[in-house]
Amino acid sequence: MTAPEPSEGPLDIQRLWTIVGTIIAPTSMITALLYYFGWHHVYWFFYYFGVNSTTLGYGTTDYLIRSLDVLYVPLTVTAGAALLAFWGHDLLRRRLTAGAVIRLLRRALPVMAGVGALLTLGGFWSVLARTFFLRRILVAAPLSLAFGVLLLAYTLHLWRTLPTPPPDEGTPELEGDSEGDGTEPPAPPAPPAPTPGPPRSAAAALAEWGVVLVLVGLGLFWAANDYAAAVGETRARQFAAELPTYPYAIVYSADSLSLTAPGVRETRCKDPKAAYRFRYDGLKLMLQSGNQYVLVPERWSRVDGVAVLLPRSPSVRLEFAPPLAGSGASKRC
Incomplete structure (x- = not known):
């Protein structure tokens, strides 16, 4: 069994964030997102009462304050899910040296890839048409896209980090003559060890992680957008009832x-x-x-x-x- 090749995923993500940080200032991007979700919350709140929110003269501070009502729950859930994912990945990485875990993981990877492909397909389908997710379940379509892409990327990452399976060591025993001369038959020559393919270039790795982050980011942005509209209308209903x-x-x-x-x-x-x-x-x-x-x-x-x-x-x-x-x-x- 050959040792797994070192994963370049964390280094690739670090490089990608460095490139993004040089193009877009993180503070400006966060402020713009808070402003957008606060605007969306205000729009749908007053839309319930038949008021066009653009006539109210809301300022930047007003929208930023409103955005806290929108993003509190999504950020809490996302942070909790990310923490559990990090802990689970660390536990799995520590157990990858055990042969039983590796065999189980090899059987689970096709299932994970299939589930990720179905979720991703459902998310892309909801972009082009009004699916069951859009009609029935809040933020199901965007989360399907984000989680499906993440699951596919993680499955590919695990597949790349798994050690190369050893050749089949079991060989059929050669039958000697009935009398047996006490000599062992010569062992067949061992098959050559598989040679790993050429390593990926840094540009290809960065491009792959960039596409993954863009798709996941768009899915989460879509989910937060739908959630902001739902929160705005819910707060309006609550205000009318009170x-x-x-x-x-x-x-x-x-x-x-x-x-x-x-x-x-x-x-x-x-x-x-x-x-x-x-x-x-x-x-x-x-x-x-x-x-x-x-x-x-x-x-x-x-x-x-x-x-x-x-x-x-x-x-x-x-x-x-x-x-x-x-x-x-x-x-x-």
């Missing part, structure tokens, strides 16, 4: 705002000298972004609910009341 527990936002205005949202009541003040002559009850403040308020009716629904974008100005004043006080807690104009 509207009765939020404080009331009573709007006072110098001029009529003509708000006709369901459940919103306009009251005209009788005092002609009042600075704010109109009061609007039945609203809840969603957020204040940029230079405007976003309000929704207390009885908002997806059937007839609307969202109100109210610019901040000296002619508009907001007053808040606890949810148990009722929408008409303040009667002052």
Whole structure:
């Protein structure tokens, strides 16, 4: 049994990361990804309420903060899975000297390659068509692509690091004459040992790892993108369900705002000298972004609910009341 050739995988990855780091600054790339996922979260949150998020004046800091809600779970799960994979690989590497483990691994490699090929095919198929994964299971299609490519690459890595199998040592015994002369037949000549192929070039190894990392990165990016949309819509549903527990936002205005949202009541003040002559009850403040308020009716629904974008100005004043006080807690104009 010949010793396995040293694997160049870790060195190849280290070289690849060095090349990528010289082209793309890691800090800039991470900031861009956080900004993108935060934007996606905000877009789908307000899309649930029928608001175009581009009109809200969100800044970079707002999107970066929102991205934490999106990436907390994916990063935790990915880090935990990667740690388990590293520990499992280290345990397997330590046991590769045992003959029984090597024989078992040789039988398992075709199965691993088949599963990886099926997962990769399912991921690529979902890119081109709307498959069962896309319709039924969240992030199943992108994770199928990422894990399938990883499994294929790892299977190939194990196959390259396995020692060369020895030639068959069992030879049939030659039958002597019935009397036996006490001499042993000459042993057949041993077959020549297999010679390893030429080593791969550094460029080929870097190109292979580069393609693997690109496909895995695209799959994880796709999964995080879908997860961001799901989190944004989930947070919107949660906000709509908890509207009765939020404080009331009573709007006072110098001029009529003509708000006709369901459940919103306009009251005209009788005092002609009042600075704010109109009061609007039945609203809840969603957020204040940029230079405007976003309000929704207390009885908002997806059937007839609307969202109100109210610019901040000296002619508009907001007053808040606890949810148990009722929408008409303040009667002052």
